[in-house]
Structure formats: C-alpha cells, structure tokens
Amino acid sequence: MEKKPMNLVEITSQKKISKNEPIQNLGDMAKRIPAADWMDDSSLWDKKKFVKETAEYLYETYGMTSDQYKHTLSMLADHMDMYILCNREIAVQGLIAEYNQGKTTGPNPHISIRNKCSDLIIALMGQLGLTPKTKLTASGAKEKSAIGNLLKGPKSA
DSSP, rough: OOOOTTOOOOOOOOOOOOOTTTOSOGGGSSSOOOOOGGOOOOOOOOOHHHHHHHHHHHHHHHOOOHHHHHHHHHOOOOOHHHHHHHHHHHHHHHHEEEETTEEEEOOOOHHHHHHHHHHHHHHHHHHHHHHHHHHHHHHTOTTSSHHHHHHHHHHHH
C-alpha cells in the first residue's frame, strides 16, 4: 500500500454522498478520532500505556528517535496524570468547597490545578507536534503551498 502524506485523508467509500443526504455509516469515511478510554472511567488511565502509544505515534509520524524527547513526553504524561487526578477529585468533592469549618465556600482548588495542567498539556503537546496546528506546521507546509497560505490566514491573500 502506498504511503500517503500525513495531511491527506483517504476516503474508503466508493459511494457518492450528496449534500442533503445524511451519512449513514461513519465506517465508510476516514477513521475518526475516538474518545479517550479514561474519559468516562478515569481508572482506565495508564500513564505507561500513554507514553508507549504516544512515542510510537511520534516515531511513525515524524520519525522522532532522539532520546531527549523522553523528557518532554514524560512531563506530558505527568501532567496528564495530574489532570485526570483532579478530575477524579472534582467528581468526588464537587465544584464548590467549604473552608473555615464550613463558614465560607469557594471553588474547589482542584479546578485551578486542572486548568493550569490543561494549559501545560497543550503547550507540551505543541512541543511534540501533537496538536492540529503544530502537526500541520511540522508536516512541512511551505508558505507558497495552498495549505501554507491557508495557515497564514485571510490577511495574507
């Protein structure tokens, strides 16, 4: 099978789909991104599995083999772990917490920790080329190509 450039999506269906016809079988289309296993059941989160799957993806997509990427990937896994731990605590404790022996209430402190983790996760994913924006940039989209012009935005035309 011929290897396609990573910014092209292969459609496996031979059936034409009109604008007014709903898609009946998503299996006929390119594979969609599935929900994370741990999204509904945080006990399914496995940091080592995440590192292994992500390292394999980085190798297949970008050919990343440098030993130095292990540090960034490890930090990403740690922050993912903390994000999921915060989700667990928020589910148990709720959004509102009581302070001063119940005299005052305020937001659960795990919310701000989770929000900070989210920012750091996105930044680390960007460093590894795991976000859509950084994946397109890392794919070598040249400024003079159609995709390069699209990435530059409407003011570049």
